[in-house]
Amino acid sequence: MLGWTLTFLILALLAALLGFGGIATAFAGIAKILFVLFLILFLVSLVARSARGV
Numbered sequence: 001m002l003g004w005t006l007t008f009l010i011l012a013l014l015a016a017l018l019g020f021g022g023i024a025t026a027f028a029g030i031a032k033i034l035f036v037l038f039l040i041l042f043l044v045s046l047v048a049r050s051a052r053g054v
Contacts, residue, residue: 005034
């Protein structure tokens with residue numbers, strides 16, 4: 001999931017460099033949503049792992 005976030009971030013930067021503001025904004029929004037989702041899933045997995053006692 002973090003790989004997809006980086007991909008969309010790079011696409012957003014590339015689109016911004018080429019002057020496609022709307023597309024860059026959309027890609028940046030998708031990257032932000034994926035990053036937040038990644039953080040939430042990462043924290044859930046940390047809590048689940050600590051609850052198991054491993």
